Amino acid sequence: DAGVTQSPTHLIKTRGQQVTLRCSPKSGHDTVSWYQQALGQGPQFIFQYYEEEERQRGNFPDRFSGHQFPNYSSELNVNALLLGDSALYLCASSLAPTRSDTQYFGPGTRLTVL
Amino acid sequence: RKEVEQDPGPFNVPEGATVAFNCTYSNSASQSFFWYRQDCRKEPKLLMSVYSSGNEDGRFTAQLNRASQYISLLIRDSKLSDSATYLCVAQGWNYGGSQGNLIFGKGTKLSVKP
Numbered sequence: 595d596a597g598v599t600q601s602p603t604h605l606i607k608t609r610g611q612q613v614t615l616r617c618s619p620k621s622g623h624d625t626v627s628w629y630q631q632a633l634g635q636g637p638q639f640i641f642q643y644y645e646e647e648e649r650q651r652g653n654f655p656d657r658f659s660g661h662q663f664p665n666y667s668s669e670l671n672v673n674a675l676l677l678g679d680s681a682l683y684l685c686a687s688s689l690a691p692t693r694s695d696t697q698y699f700g701p702g703t704r705l706t707v708l
Numbered sequence: 709r710k711e712v713e714q715d716p717g718p719f720n721v722p723e724g725a726t727v728a729f730n731c732t733y734s735n736s737a738s739q740s741f742f743w744y745r746q747d748c749r750k751e752p753k754l755l756m757s758v759y760s761s762g763n764e765d766g767r768f769t770a771q772l773n774r775a776s777q778y779i780s781l782l783i784r785d786s787k788l789s790d791s792a793t794y795l796c797v798a799q800g801w802n803y804g805g806s807q808g809n810l811i812f813g814k815g816t817k818l819s820v821k822p
Contacts (some may be wrong), residue, residue, distance in 0.1 A: 636795055636812030699751040
């Protein structure tokens with residue numbers, strides 16, 4: 595049973611660049627949530643995708659955008675990167691948001707902005 | 709005020725010790741609660757859900773007090789392998805019955821020494 599996978603594992607970018615992170619949910623899951631975890635902090639919710647639509651959004655600027663594909667995989671895009679965007683980006687998958695279900699996390703993408 | 713607050717530690721304990729972590733949450737509408745474990749530079753992994761009646765999983769016991777908006781985790785007979793950061797998590801439900809996002813505390817670091 596394939597768990598949540600993310601790519602790439604590590605990424606180094608410079609300020610002002612754009613980045614795309616990818617996530618494939620656990621087999622059987624159709625909902626993907628993205629979180630940002632800065633060093634020494636707990637994960638912070640960015641947004642959630644279900645049925646290819648953004649269903650919920652946390653307190654993140656419009657520079658953060660996403661997409662969900664028909665196969666339930668998802669992308670997180672961040673434009674105009676800032677030094678403060680350096681963090682571990684975690685993807686979590688679960689069943690439909692109308693069901694009470696555990697969220698399973700992928701290994702994350704560690705983004706460094708120089 | 710942070711939505712989920714927990715003592716960051718670190719808690720340094722000898723093997724075999726009993727250790728307790730506490731957590732408070734500010735949103736009384738929160739419906740579900742969890743403890744996640746996160747090893748250094750890894751993704752969070754669900755340790756256990758937390759119920760009002762209290763629940764136990766081997767050496768781990770979790771308690772929820774809705775009146776006080778307080779969650780606890782007790783680890784008995786600590787093992788070296790218990791060394792990790794423990795994240796307290798609250799989850800609400802949105803209008804319309806969809807699952808809310810996870811709200812994490814900053815985490816409590818536990819170090820179990822021989």
